[in-house]
Amino acid sequence: MIHLFFTRIQSEWTDVVFDAYFNELPTRIVDSIKKKRIKKDRQLSMIGKLLLKRMLGTLTIGETLNLDNLSYSSFGKPYFPGSALKFNIAHSHNMVVCVAGLQGEMGIDIELIRPVHLDDFTDYFVAEEWDRIYNNPNKHEGFFEAWTRKEAFIKATGTGMSIPLESINTVQPALTHDNKTFFISEVNIARDYKCHVASEAVVPTFTLKQYIF
16 A cells, blocks of 8 residues: 655644744755745745655554654655655655555656746657657656656665766666566546656555645
8 A cells, every 4th residue: 555645735824833843853854945935946846745644644654653763865855764654755846645555666846837948958858758658649758757657766766866867768668676576557636737656565455634724
């Protein structure tokens, strides 16, 4: 079972709301969020941590975890040392998602479907991916279909951008890295967004829960 928590931001938070939620988080996480210059980025980042906290308080995983235990790899991927729980967080525009489970490493990406200049991304996809993009009646939807699949895989590997994007063919049913095989699944959260999860589960089952902050 893979659990996915998400929220869609309804409005920009006031400083009073920020302060209230800051009280829920460890000081070091609060300090990190406050370093973000753009208020919207601070809100997105905070909601991601709040979703993770809600998830830790909801799931029965046979161990006790809290945000004080949160660590980061050399590539910046968050994790809980020694824990079987794997998770990942992503956000785009007004949507924030957090995915977690006990079935191995996972990564998630979400993007608002919007116009982009496809020529700017010529070197980011292989020929098969471009075929799918251009054969989609909505080329921008096709683009973000491919983009979120690729990003979800990269985030699952935990290697950041050290893997060249053009070397990843997400048309393949499975992708392998460092002796681990990842399978990519689409999760339909909203019509105007594309969201994919890469996990080690061959046929994952998802539970979705929406939170409103």
